[in-house]
Amino acid sequence: MATDLAHHIQETPLVDTHEHLKREPEWLQDGPDILQDLFGNYVTADLRTAGAAPDAMQRLLDASDPDVAGRFGGIEAAWHATRFTGYGEAVRLIARHVYGLDELSAEGLAAAQGRTAELRRPGERYRLLRGVANLDHVQTDDFRWPCLPDHSGIGFFLYDLSWASFCRGDIDVRAIHAETGVDVTDLPSLRSAMEAIFAKHAPCAIAVKSQHAYARTLRWSERSDAEAAAALERVLRRPPEEIDTATGLCLGDWCWARGVELTIEHDLPFKIHTGYYAGNDRMPAPWIAAGNMCALFARYLDARFVLMHIAYPYCDELAALAKHYPNIWVDLCWAWSIDPYSAGDFVRRFIHAVPINKLFAFGGDTGWPTAAMAYAMQARRGILAALQAEVADGSLTEREAMAIASRIMRDNQYACFDVDGTRANIRSAA
């Protein structure tokens, strides 16, 4: 019989603070076939680590090849090695709950492939996320500045304003002009362009987001206008391949700081990718720890920094930062899939180290609604296991565990993000 805690976690609408969800038209017209649906997510990295050959991986995800059994056969050995990882567990959840498959086999997959067409109908994407996954709303980073109303679920699909290119020191003069009408020729015009982007898109944005940790170190230092002006001049005059790392970091740090100042002015949290990389063969570990940003946290005490993915594997450091800096919130998005036991352990440590209003429980970080649904199931299982363990060893009562679940699944996010204000702005824009 389910406990009150289990029932409560199941019934509480879960705020999804991080996805890269593709839009409704893409789901309908260019959505996944069964193998793309099961494997077109983070699991490909574990399959490669397990030894799957690149051409077998390519074939696996090639929907123009109708031989579903043959495509699966090429990675079957790697799948058997991968099925127990967090990414593998999410694949098994999609298989069971979307396709009715308890085990992946060539025959089973071939027989179940018609199911995808049934799901790729208008409104099914919303139903899977709102109804089946029981998500309160979804915050998507679609790598762009605009945060336009999404008519497939007004008020349900909220968007981040992307600041990643600026943090990298990439100044796309043409794109900025198209968006704002501002010609960037020097530092004052770059500053005006940034202000114009916020003036235009901040009201309908739920947050600002950057994942520049994939392209540069998270280490930040204060840069003067004179230093940044010199760096900008080099960036504007030379092709990107001739820009040295120091120049990019200088301009990136300056733009990042202006972005943080604009989030304070527009009352938006600033989400930052910290920790583990998706994919294979490229993660420079020293770049990704949240401690690289201490100068930024200390400089902008009025900002709201949301540090994503629990900075895995630098989770203890992140807990210490969140304990020390009132301007830090911590997000378990994607963490339940990267390393489920570390995520659960992190929750238990966090409860007893950091005030519990600073933790967000979930973001799937996926593109398809079926994957987001599976990642939400996985998160709920992890939250339940962690809180049940706290109750079992007498650290929390069941009632206290339920209150913590409410906070980390929904209430903390509503306290940090202006969900109602953003929804109102979106409704009037629509």
Ligand SMILES: [Zn+2]
């Ligand atoms: Zn992401």
